Amino acid sequence: MPSPDPFHDMDETQTALMRATYDALCEHGYADITIQRIGDEFPKSKSLIYQHYDSKDELLVAFLETMIEHFETEIPVEDSTDALDQLQTLLDHLLAPQLETERYEFTSAMTELRAQAPHNEAYRDHFSKSDRIIHEHIADIIRLGIDQGTFRAVDPDRTAELLHTTIDGAMLRRTTTNETADISAIRHEIEEYIHRRLIKE
Amino acid sequence: MPSPDPFHDMDETQTALMRATYDALCEHGYADITIQRIGDEFPKSKSLIYQHYDSKDELLVAFLETMIEHFETEIPVEDSTDALDQLQTLLDHLLAPQLETERYEFTSAMTELRAQAPHNEAYRDHFSKSDRIIHEHIADIIRLGIDQGTFRAVDPDRTAELLHTTIDGAMLRRTTTNETADISAIRHEIEEYIHRRLIKE
Numbered sequence: 001m002p003s004p005d006p007f008h009d010m011d012e013t014q015t016a017l018m019r020a021t022y023d024a025l026c027e028h029g030y031a032d033i034t035i036q037r038i039g040d041e042f043p044k045s046k047s048l049i050y051q052h053y054d055s056k057d058e059l060l061v062a063f064l065e066t067m068i069e070h071f072e073t074e075i076p077v078e079d080s081t082d083a084l085d086q087l088q089t090l091l092d093h094l095l096a097p098q099l100e101t102e103r104y105e106f107t108s109a110m111t112e113l114r115a116q117a118p119h120n121e122a123y124r125d126h127f128s129k130s131d132r133i134i135h136e137h138i139a140d141i142i143r144l145g146i147d148q149g150t151f152r153a154v155d156p157d158r159t160a161e162l163l164h165t166t167i168d169g170a171m172l173r174r175t176t177t178n179e180t181a182d183i184s185a186i187r188h189e190i191e192e193y194i195h196r197r198l199i200k201e
Numbered sequence: 202m203p204s205p206d207p208f209h210d211m212d213e214t215q216t217a218l219m220r221a222t223y224d225a226l227c228e229h230g231y232a233d234i235t236i237q238r239i240g241d242e243f244p245k246s247k248s249l250i251y252q253h254y255d256s257k258d259e260l261l262v263a264f265l266e267t268m269i270e271h272f273e274t275e276i277p278v279e280d281s282t283d284a285l286d287q288l289q290t291l292l293d294h295l296l297a298p299q300l301e302t303e304r305y306e307f308t309s310a311m312t313e314l315r316a317q318a319p320h321n322e323a324y325r326d327h328f329s330k331s332d333r334i335i336h337e338h339i340a341d342i343i344r345l346g347i348d349q350g351t352f353r354a355v356d357p358d359r360t361a362e363l364l365h366t367t368i369d370g371a372m373l374r375r376t377t378t379n380e381t382a383d384i385s386a387i388r389h390e391i392e393e394y395i396h397r398r399l400i401k402e
Contacts, residue, residue: 031320108319115316117377118309119232128378135381161383162390166363169370176318177329180336182362189363189398196397197390 016043017052021063026105030112035059060113061122068130077137083145084199087163090141094167095187099174108175135160142198151198159198166190217244218253222264227306231313236260261314262323269331278338284346285400288364291342295368296388300375309376336361343399352399360399367391 020041024033027041035056039046053059077086099107117124138160145151166186173181221242225234228242236257240247254260278287300308318325339361346352367387374382 029320031317112316112319114373114377115313116232118313119230124377124379128381131374131378131381155386157383158386158390161386162367162394165370165374165382165387166367167370168373169366169368172315172369172373173332173366176315176325177332178325180329180332181366182358185356185359185362186366189359189394192398193363193390193394197393 013044013048017049017059018063018066021059022106025060025063025109025113026102029105029109030060030116033060033109057116057120057122061126064113064123064126064130068126068133071130071137072133075137077140077144079144082150083141083148084150084194086141087138087145087194090138091163091167091187091190095170095183095190097184097187104175107171111172111175131164135164138163145198150200152200154198162193163190214245214249218250218260219264219267222260223307226261226264226310226314227303230306230310231261231317234261234310258317258321258323262327265314265324265327265331269327269334272331272338273334276338278341278345280345283351284342284349285351285395287342288339288346288395291339292364292368292388292391296371296384296391298385298388305376308372312373312376332365336365339364346399351401353401355399363394364391 017038020038020043023041024038028037033056035049035053036046038056038059039049042049049059053062113123114127117127135157139156142151142154142156142159146153146156170181170183170186174183218239221239221244224242225239229238234257236250236254237247239257239260240250243250250260254263314324315328318328336358340357343352343355343357343360347354347357371382371384371387375384
């Protein structure tokens with residue numbers, strides 16, 4: 001859930017380590033990442049990594065926590081802004097028809113990390129928490145639209161669940177196929193849903 | 202994409218091996234599966250496995266191919282049956298509010314297998330192909346509904362993309378969180394989409 005610099009307000013060493021993790025994930029993906037390879041991207045002593053993290057999974061879960069804290073603090077719902085605009089901005093970002101190489105690589109790594117959840121409780125707990133945060137973010141936008149009088153009095157939680165799930169499905173399909181998923185088509189039909197279900201006539 | 206016995210028309214050894222793979226996947230998941238563990242579920246000589254497959258991934262991709270061939274041959278679109286009924290039956294199955302243990306375990310393993318695709322071309326090719334087959338299946342139902350005069354003249358491919366992507370997103374979310382995803386809410390809103398966008402008034 002990226003904006004240009006998710007690492008700006010962290011302590012310097014931690015910042016450098018999280019950036020190294022991001023770079024190593026983009027380069028190697030989960031399957032081939034090791035603490036050694038994260039260390040290769042890290043400008044300080046590798047021993048600093050081993051002092052703080054016992055395993056690559058422990059470090060990766062800490063990395064995911066950083067990403068979601070960034071999402072929470074940096075992307076608030078703006079009461080002063082039109083809810084439909086906020087929803088469209090979010091969808092423009094998450095259902096972009098094409099992703100640039102680095103973002104595609106990072107999104108692919110996120111798919112791999114997420115797939116650790118069925119057998120790893122720490123990942124499972126993280127994605128349960130991040131799902132709740134993203135759900136609340138979308139539901140807040142829907143609630144705002146209802147308050148602003150633009151949206152019908154739908155159930156914000158149900159609407160958020162559909163939008164959130166479709167976004168996650170698009171992420172999964174585009175990172176696991178040879179461009180089989182037509183993201184523009186998905187966006188088009190989500191727009192139809194929004195206009196027919198959400199927006200007051 | 203299950204009916205009770207996807208393995209019934211295969212040669213006996215191959216059938217036993219695919220069933221052993223299914224059982225081992227349910228029991229161990231991708232992360233902990235080995236040819237040895239598949240062999241433990243296999244009533245014949247383990248050497249038969251090594252004669253045919255060089256690696257666990259080769260065997261698992263063959264298993265996935267069997268599953269999708271089963272889907273293709275066993276779940277046709279019935280021209281004589283109401284398209285809306287066929288769509289609802291599909292959604293009842295794929296967006297069931299809760300999954301029984303074995304199906305949940307198998308679905309979790311499918312999430313793990315799918316997440317091999319970003320770094321493994323054989324999985325990627327498989328999921329590209331299976332996505333196209335599932336897409337065509339849903340698009341055929343939409344086309345049938347248009348022909349039957351129940352559905353509006355929507356673009357069947359776009360509609361299929363949304364439904365397919367939402368189904369995949371629900372699968373991903375439910376297998377990677379602690380029951381955070383509200384599948385009934387997703388189904389409810391998909392129903393709203395179908396009624397507002399698809400069904401003629």
